[in-house]
Amino acid sequence: MDRRTIHNLIIPAEGYAEIMESAVLPYLAERKTEKYCEREQGKKIFYLRCLADQPQGIVILSHGYTETADKHLENIYYFLRGGYHVFMPEHCGHGRSYRLCSDTGDLSLVHIDDYQRYVDDLLFVSRLAAQEFPELPICLYGHSMGGGIAACAAAQEPRIYSRLILSSPMIRPNSAPLPWPLAYLVAKTFCIAGGEEHYLPGNHPYDGMEQYADSASASECRFLYYQDKRCKEPLFQMNAASYGWFWQTYRLNHALQKKAWRQISCPTRIFQAEYETYVSKREQERFVKKLCRRKNIDAKLIRVKGSKHEIFNSDNKILESYWQKILS
Template sequence: MEIIREKEYDTVMKEMVEPYLKKHGKSGYISSYDGIGKIHVMRYLTENPKGVIVICHGYTESASKYDELVYYFLQAGYHVYLPEHCGHGLSYRLTKDPSLVHIDNWKRYVRDFLYVCEYIRKKHPDLPLNLFAHSMGGAIGGIAAAWKPEWFYRVILNSPMIRPRTANIPWVISASVAGVQCLLGKGEAYVPGQHPYDASETFETSASTSRPRFERFNNLRKSHKYMQICAASYGWLFASVEMSCYLKGRAWKMYRAPMLLVQAEEDDYVCGNEIYKFARRIQKYKGASCEFLYLPGTKHETYSCDDKAMEYYVNRIMRFLM
C-alpha cells in the first residue's frame, strides 16, 4: 500500500483524505455500559468490506489523531469504528476539568469498550472483527480481548501500556502513592508534574518522528477544547496500575486470536521491555499465535513516523490482517 509522503502530507490530507473521510464517516453516540453517559463513536464504512476494525485509542488522544490510519484501513477494505474512551474527546467525563484524564475504575474503560464492540458485532454479524489498540488503549483492548477472546479475529497491540513509564519515580512507589491518594479521596487530584493544557508541546518533545504528522494533530488540538486533555489524575494512575497487574497476571493466558505486538525503539511513555516479555509469555503459552514487531528509529506513536518506517509499518499491519 502506498502511504502519504511527508513532503505532500498537508496537501493530500486536506484535499483528498479529509473529504474522503467526511464522505464515508458518521459521528454518533452509544450509551456507556452503565448508562451514566454517552460514548462518542466515529463510524467509517467502505465499499465491499472484508472485515471491520475497531480502534482503541491511547491516553489523551481523540478520534482525529487516527485519520491517516483510518484512511488506509478503508482503502484496504475494512469498515472502521473508533470510540472515544470516557474522559476523552466528545465522550462523557467524570470530571469538569477539561485538561484532566480521570477514571473511577479501570473496568469502566473495558466494559464501555466491549459494549461498543457488541454493538459493532450486531451491526456486522457476517464480518470478522479486528482490533487495533494503542498505548493505554493497548491495555484496555488487551484486557477486552482476554475477556472476550471469541469476539476478535486479529488483535494488534501497538506500543501497548503493559506498564507505563513514571518519569524518574520508581514504579512501585508511584503505584503505592496513587493507591493511597485514592483511598484518601484525592483520586481526582493531578499527579505531581502534571498541569493543565498550555499548548506547549513541541515536535522535539513529542512521541512522533514525523513533523508534518505531529503538526497536523497539534494544530487541531489547539483549535478544539475537547481535544485538550493532557494530564493524569491519581485515579487514572491507579487504574493504569491495576490494568498492568491484570495484563501481566492473567490476560496473557486467555488469548485465542492471532496477535501482533508492536514495540517502538525509543518509547518514553511505556516500558518496551515489558511489551517484549508480554509477547514471549503469549508465545510460550501457545493459547494464541503471537508475532512481535520491533521498529527501529520510532517513538511511542509508531503510526506517526517518517516515510520509510511508516511504509514498512503500514504494510506489515496489512499483511497481518489478511
C-alpha cells in the same frame, strides 16, 4: 496489499496537511458517521463509524491517553482503503465522550474510577459492530493506553475478535523518575485519602506549548497537523493524568500480566518502538513471552527501528513497513 500498493497509499510528508484536507478528509466524509451510544444511562460514548467500499472485515480502534478519534484519521483512512470498516470510540474522559471528574469543568484532566470501564465501553462498541455486520471478522487495534485496554478486552471476550494488533501498548506506563513500586503506592495512597482526581506531579493543564522535539511523534508534519486541530478544539485538550488514572494503570497491568495473557485466543502482533519513553518495553516483552508459552497462540513482538512511541506518526519508510505488516 503488496509493497507497491502500500507505497502509493502512504501520505507523503511533503504537502501532508494539504493532502489531508483536499483528499483524505473528503474521502472520510463520504464514509463516516459520528454517533453516540450509551452503555450506562446518561454516559454517552462518542464513536466514529466508517464504512469501507469493499469490506473484508472490521477494525475496532482503541486510542491512547489524551488522544481522540481525530488524531487517528490517517490510520482510519488506511484501514478503509485496506478493506476494513472502522468503529472507533473515544474513551471515557477523552474528546466527546462522557467524563467522570467532579463538577470542575477541567477538560485537561484524564480521570477514571476503574480501568474496567474502558474495557466494558470498548466491548460495547465492538458488539454494536458485530451486530451490524455479523458476517465480517473483527480485528482489534490498540495504541498505547488503548493497547492495554484492547488486550484486556480480547481476553475478556475472546470470541469477538479474530486478530489483535497492539502498537506501543501500555502494558505498564513508564513511571520515571520514580521506580514503579513507589509510584503506584503513592498513587494508591492519594486515592485512599480522597485525592484521586488531583493532578499527578509534573502534570499541568493544557497550554498549547508542546514542542515537536519533546513529543511522541517522529513525523513533524503529522505532529503539527493534529496540534493545530487540538489548539482549536477545547474537547481535544486533555493533558494531565489524575492519581486515580495512574492507580488504575497498576490494576490494568496486574490484570494483563496475571490473567489476561492466559485468555487471549486470537493471533496477536505487538509493535514496539525503538525509542520508547512513555511505556515499559520490558513489560511488553514479558507479556509477549507469556503469550508465546501457549502453543495454540500465534503471538509475535515486532521491533520497529527508528520509531518513537507513536509508531503511526513516523517517516514514510517506517510507515510503509508498519502498514505492510498490518494490512497484509
